[in-house]
Amino acid sequence: MNLIQKFILFLFIFNLKINCFNKFSKTKNLNKINNLPGLESEINFNHYSGYLQVSNYHFLHYWFVESQNDPENDPIIFWFNGGPGCSSMDGLLKEMGPYLVNPDGRSLRLNKYSWNKNASVVYIESPVGVGYSYSEAWSLTEIDDEQTAKENYEAVKQFFEIYPSFRNNYLFISGESYAGVYVPSLCALIVDGQNEYPLKLTGMMIGNGYMNSRLDIDTTIKFAYAHGLVDEKLWQLMREEYGCDLSMMSNYFCQNKVEEIFEFVWLGGLNPYDLYRDCDAFSPLNSQKMHALRRGLLPTKINERIVAKSIMNRNTRSARFINDDLNNVTEVSSNVATDPGIPCLDDSDATRYMNLKEVRQALNIPSHLGNWSICNEDVSNNYNQIYSDMSPFVKKVLGAKVKTLLYYGDTDMACNFLLGQQFASQLGYRVIKNNFLNFGRRRNFIHRDNKINSKFTLETIHPV
């Protein structure tokens, strides 16, 4: 290659970069949220909403809130809610975002415990099909854990192309419940791709994570027994007479009884996400929601029978898959199983807010997309769980010196703390610090630190 050729190549590449830069820079400006509806107070940070193209046809919706403190230097956190099939906007608008939705479904209130007080946070609706994330393909094929991890990784990289100045900040990947699968699998890809696409991955944080499907079944039954939900004679029958392996459901009697207990945990009238909190007041929208899958997960084998039992009616809803190939918006009608059996959580506030026309406009949602819902049952029903144990992923991430925090609220039955405790123990690390006899209080919580190695912390959180 002579100098002329090199110069031409340089011009070509330079031009490409300029184009890319312009494209992403333009995207950032277009995605900026101006005048978020319902927000009456002044805010002191920038926020953005838009799309990350993660494959030829798949577009994930994100909502990005910069840090209120020092966005240039504060860490950047990615957040995922679970399901699978539930939206991370739940985390943003109802958990730890800077503004929380009020019961009227129209106004927002500021949250003084927002994570963006000291970090920039990116909420991603994943996988495709959830919330306002959409596919341009004619129909949505089955999604599985591996594809979700790959597309989440693409989303992270895309994000840093649009917001390159954040790529040097400390990066944390976080989420709750079924994100116990998303987070370690995404982090493992970041670790594997570190040479090709360097990122400052510093930590992963998982709240009440679904880390192992066998342990989930086993510990749910034990948790239920030790919290007064299982009759003593039934327990003794299962344990002693039938010797039920709770996770294998080795015979018909055992399987049947495990299913009965799961059914009671999820549909018995208790709050599966906080045993000692009452359910939300009744709302008609409750019966439209797939509450069982909102933050938790029914074990796959058990799921079908319970859902089958609890389906009292089916209604037709429009999915939000569009097909640009035909230059024609296709609203795919589908029969969606509704689950009226858990009238415990009322998400009508977030549902109403996210579907307001002015909110959709402010968030740059394409007008041809269908309605937003907090969980998408099509996605859940077609989701293929292939990672039954997250140990290999967690070990890989820890091996790359990435700090790992598993934290569990002790009254959640959806993904209970014993699951996390046993998962952590099975990793086989030496416990170097155990504050078992030395609770410390922070705000309204008591934390029990259990540093399994210097990079790994298991925390059980006890509300008082």
Add this chain to the structure above:
Amino acid sequence: MNLIQKFILFLFIFNLKINCFNKFSKTKNLNKINNLPGLESEINFNHYSGYLQVSNYHFLHYWFVESQNDPENDPIIFWFNGGPGCSSMDGLLKEMGPYLVNPDGRSLRLNKYSWNKNASVVYIESPVGVGYSYSEAWSLTEIDDEQTAKENYEAVKQFFEIYPSFRNNYLFISGESYAGVYVPSLCALIVDGQNEYPLKLTGMMIGNGYMNSRLDIDTTIKFAYAHGLVDEKLWQLMREEYGCDLSMMSNYFCQNKVEEIFEFVWLGGLNPYDLYRDCDAFSPLNSQKMHALRRGLLPTKINERIVAKSIMNRNTRSARFINDDLNNVTEVSSNVATDPGIPCLDDSDATRYMNLKEVRQALNIPSHLGNWSICNEDVSNNYNQIYSDMSPFVKKVLGAKVKTLLYYGDTDMACNFLLGQQFASQLGYRVIKNNFLNFGRRRNFIHRDNKINSKFTLETIHPV
């Protein structure tokens, strides 16, 4: 015997009865409470406070509140708090009496959930030495379960001599925690004495009862593990490597670890009586109280070591044993172990109130008695537990067709619900009704009925 002799005998007996009647009738009038200090509202029932002589030297203090509804026909309930060594005035003034003491320790407020809305209730300070109950003997000998049961039975009979009109009412014996020993043992004596002293014993009710000492240790450890208080590796060591029999503490390692867990349950900063409620705000009086024994019980073997560890200071207090034989009030000085390790319950309100001079006068407390405290450590330390399993007593009572209710709040660690659940199961009755899958709500509670036979009910109460 001729007619003259018979007539003389008749006169003698008649005279005796008249004397007795006069004596008891006079007692009733003397014991009536007039103008209870701190009570600003009008009350619509009679109440009494006085003494029941249960042996040559022992006098138990009682406080009797008639039903607000229909005292002539409503049931009559006897109530005992636990310890052993704690006062039933705790139940009256801080749990379900008609008036509850305010934090100022001077005023009372009406309690709309009082049990005396539909029943007359007798609160007895038992055994001798507790609260304002006293002995006239030179020194108090050891008290044990059998003697306590006998003296409680004497108290019941004495009560009906003073208040004979209530002897035809339905009679219930009730209590909580260590009263899980008092109540069945008292009821068994009532059943055995039915021919000599007929009573309409209709039911017994026990809240979070200490029914079996072995089960108490075993289930406390399991409860602690399943509520996040025991590290997984420690648990696995105890269960698998050392095969600890939790109740037998078969070797030094096991015994030591069981003690550590008990120490944490009682002294770790959590509320042992309600895991999900914060401790009371700090009060100087906290460090003067034997909180561990207020409503619960430390297993005897473990008790000594934990108390020994937690004694940071000892102070001298005066006991309230008087000696009338010498016509001389003897204030017995004793070194009393204080337990500053559980700063969780604040009983300063009841303590202040019960020691007010005007309250003592209104309650007819002899002026030479020492100060009242909610628990008496002398009694606790000298109490000899001889009934390790209440099954024989419960079976005898059930055999006499007396209804039995065991109810357990599911967040109490002092006497946890698993203890009751396993105790009930071990009685061996057939479960004829099990509302496991059919919770019903009453007020703020969910009740799980588990009718073991038509006379026996186990209820686990779950706050929401």
